[in-house]
Amino acid sequence: MQPVLVIKDERFALHLEKIPHLESPKRIKVINAVLNDPSIQGKWAGVQAREATPEELAWVHTPEYIRTVAMSEGKPLTTFDLDTQASEKSYEVARLAVGGVFNLLDAIWNGQSRRGFACIRPPGHHAEPNKAMGFCLFNNVALAARYLRERYSANRVMIVDIDLHHGNGTQKIFYDTDEVLYLSMHHFPSYPGTGNFGEVGVGKGEGFTVNIPLRKGQGDEEFAKIIFFLVNPLAQAYRPDMILVSCGFDLYQNDRLGTMRVTPEGYGLIATFLLGVAEKACEGRIAFIMEGGYSLRGIRECGLRVMQELCGVSGLNLKKIDKIVTSSPRKSPAISKVMEVQGKYWKVLRSQ
Numbered sequence: 001m002q003p004v005l006v007i008k009d010e011r012f013a014l015h016l017e018k019i020p021h022l023e024s025p026k027r028i029k030v031i032n033a034v035l036n037d038p039s040i041q042g043k044w045a046g047v048q049a050r051e052a053t054p055e056e057l058a059w060v061h062t063p064e065y066i067r068t069v070a071m072s073e074g075k076p077l078t079t080f081d082l083d084t085q086a087s088e089k090s091y092e093v094a095r096l097a098v099g100g101v102f103n104l105l106d107a108i109w110n111g112q113s114r115r116g117f118a119c120i121r122p123p124g125h126h127a128e129p130n131k132a133m134g135f136c137l138f139n140n141v142a143l144a145a146r147y148l149r150e151r152y153s154a155n156r157v158m159i160v161d162i163d164l165h166h167g168n169g170t171q172k173i174f175y176d177t178d179e180v181l182y183l184s185m186h187h188f189p190s191y192p193g194t195g196n197f198g199e200v201g202v203g204k205g206e207g208f209t210v211n212i213p214l215r216k217g218q219g220d221e222e223f224a225k226i227i228f229f230l231v232n233p234l235a236q237a238y239r240p241d242m243i244l245v246s247c248g249f250d251l252y253q254n255d256r257l258g259t260m261r262v263t264p265e266g267y268g269l270i271a272t273f274l275l276g277v278a279e280k281a282c283e284g285r286i287a288f289i290m291e292g293g294y295s296l297r298g299i300r301e302c303g304l305r306v307m308q309e310l311c312g313v314s315g316l317n318l319k320k321i322d323k324i325v326t327s328s329p330r331k332s333p334a335i336s337k338v339m340e341v342q343g344k345y346w347k348v349l350r351s352q
């Protein structure tokens, strides 16, 4: 098996280095330490990060907004909103996160390996074209989708957002286009307030935004079922060139901002189902891009399980998988509702 490609760079710890914050530099130190776990040694290979250019950032963000973030450079503290700040090196680090993902996509697209994991911060999915929000400066995953189009003329990219929170920024950026199929499962109502069933896209983008708002307290099986009964058929129908995963670790049962009950084993299940989806839909091409997650233990344990699945070192309970794939999707109110709302656009969801 080809090694899993990984973006790992100590410099991601330089954002908010001296500022007490939930989105702390310790998060990157923890995920970097996971990569040293004996179970995955020799099964992954590092890819160098680089800084994205302002021209590249402008695929998604307005020039005015990019300048505003750039002005934070060298200043001890710049405040964008109540949650979102920058320190001296944040602009550089945020561009390194975006450029790191670009390099990862190059390596996957060129066949070096089909699976990648970007251990980056700051996260990105809340960042809007002209606004920093929810700890996010630049929208890493949205820029990644644009990169595939600009650099490789990819026609279709699927983004699966498994962060606890809705990716309002990603949704907004692709709301009116069919070039990206954006699917998000998240706690609702919760921060940032968007992501209800009826938000399905507009114009050419109608049916290309799929929201799965969930009540608090959902566990491993509910999320695995969503991947199996919704993400999978949609991916087979859409046939993306690549799948990008907005991979938050805040579904973890003891997350500091958390409301869900997902265990490390559950993250393993989610990852393995997503790998299966990518195998069938796009020859296995998939990149996991780190978003939120505010329990260091959660990042450590869930991050390790995700990496183990990517590396093909599975510790999964096959009975648990069997139970999920043989269950009835209609028993889940959220899945049932999505089938009803999105069945209008996706024939594949009508037949189940």
Ligand SMILES: [Zn+2]
Residues within 6 Å of the ligand: 163, 164, 165, 248, 250, 291, 292, 293
């Ligand atoms: Zn989150």
